[in-house]
Amino acid sequence: MKFKTDIIFWANINPNKRGSFEDFISKLSKECKKEGIKIIFVLGNDICSIVKKQFLENFVQYDLISSKSSNFLKQVRNMVTKYKPKIIHFNFTPFCHPAIIYCKKIVKTKIIFTDHDSRERIGQDSSIYNYFKLLRRRFYAYFVDKFVAVSDYIKNNIVNESLTEKDKNKVVLIYNGVDVDRFSPSKDKTKLKREFLGIKDTTNVVTFIGQLIYEKGADLLFDCAVSILREGLDVLFLFIGDGVLHNELKHKAKSLSKNIRFLGVRNDVDKLLKISDLLVLPSRWGEAFGLAIAEAMACEIPVIATKVGAIPELVNDETGILVPVEDVFSLKNSITFLLSHPEKRKLLGQVSRERVLRLFNIEKMVKKTISLYLELL
DSSP states (O other): OOOOOSEEEEEOOOOOSOOHHHHHHHHHHHHHHHHTOOEEEEEESOOOHHHHHHHHHTTOOEEEEOTTOOOHHHHHHHHHHHHOOSEEEEESSOSSSHHHHIIIIISOOEEEEEEOOOOOOSOSSOOHHHHHHHHHHHHHHTTOSEEEESSHHHHHHHHHHHOOGGGGGGEEEOOOOBOTTTSOOOSOHHHHIIIIIOOOTTOEEEEEESOOSGGGTHHHHHHHHHHHHHTTOOEEEEEEBOOTTHHHHHHHTGGGTTTEEEEESOSOHHHHHHTOSEEEEOOOSOOSOOHHHHHHHHTTOOEEEESOTTHHHHOOTTTEEEEOTTOHHHHHHHHHHHHTOHHHHHHHHHHHHHHHHHHSBHHHHHHHHHHHHHHHO
C-alpha cells in the first residue's frame, strides 16, 4: 500500500534507550502535527519498550528497517515508493551514497542531510587520497538541498570539505537540544545518592556517559580514577555506556569495584546525572556536539572535557574546565580541584543550565527544524 506524506525523517539508529535524540523525535512529531506536516520516522528495528511507550504517547508514526541489512539503497527505494515524500531528512546515514542521487534525480525529492559525524577534518595533508575524498564529497553535496550542522565545528567541516563557494548558503546551524524539564537540577541530591546508589551523602560522584571506546577517552578517565582512589578520596566513578573497552576496564577495576561501577546502557541517565557532582568526557576525537555534556549542564552539573571538536562551544571557563587531549595530569588535577571546591561547582552548574536554556534547548531545536521544513515544502 502507498501513502502520501510530506517528510521521511530517516534515522539509521536503533533506539534501544531513551536518549535526547529520542526525545527530539517525540517533540518534533508533536509539533509537525500542529503545523499540519505529515512526517514518518524510519528507524532501526531494535526499539526498546520504554521508547515504544514514549513514541506511542507522542503519536510518533514510524516504520522499521532491518538494522542488519547492508543494502541502504534498496531500503531507501522501498520507503520512498511506499510513502512518496516531498522531503527526505537523513540522519546518521552514509553521506556519499548513491541513495542521495536516487532520491534527488529519480524520485525528485528534496534532500536534507544532518551531519552528526564526530571526526577529524579531511584535508589536513595534501595526499592524493584526501584530494579525491574532497572531490567525492563535493560531488554528492551538489544533490543536497540543505545541510544541518549540529555545531559550528561541523558547519565549518561541511563548508571546507563538501561545498563550493556558491553553495555555502546550503548549511543551516541547528544546535542539538535537550529536554530541560527532564534534565533539571536535583532538589535533594544527598537523599538520591543514598537511595539510588547506596552511598554516603558525602561521597562525590564523577560520571562518564558515552561509548566505552578509545576515541571517547574512557580509558583516560579510568586511569585518573585509579590514581585518585589510591590517594584515599571518597569518590564513586560511574561509567554509563558500552563498547569495546568495557570488559578490559571492568576487569582492571575488580579490586576497586566499590568505587568504580560500570552501569551499561541506561534509560535513566537523567536520574544518574541528578546525583552526579561532575561529568567528565576526555574525548580524543572531534566531537560533533556532545549531548551528554548538554544534558549534564542542564542538570547544573559542571563538566570537565577536552578542548576538541565542538566541545568548546558548550564548555567554557564559566561552565566547566577544558583540558588538552590525552593530558591525564591536567584531567586528574581538574577533577580533584572541583571535587574539593563545592561552591565553585555550584556556580559553574548554575551558569551551565542558563547556557543550555539559551542555546541548547530542545524546543529551540524543534522550532528551527520545523522552520526548515516549511521553507522547503
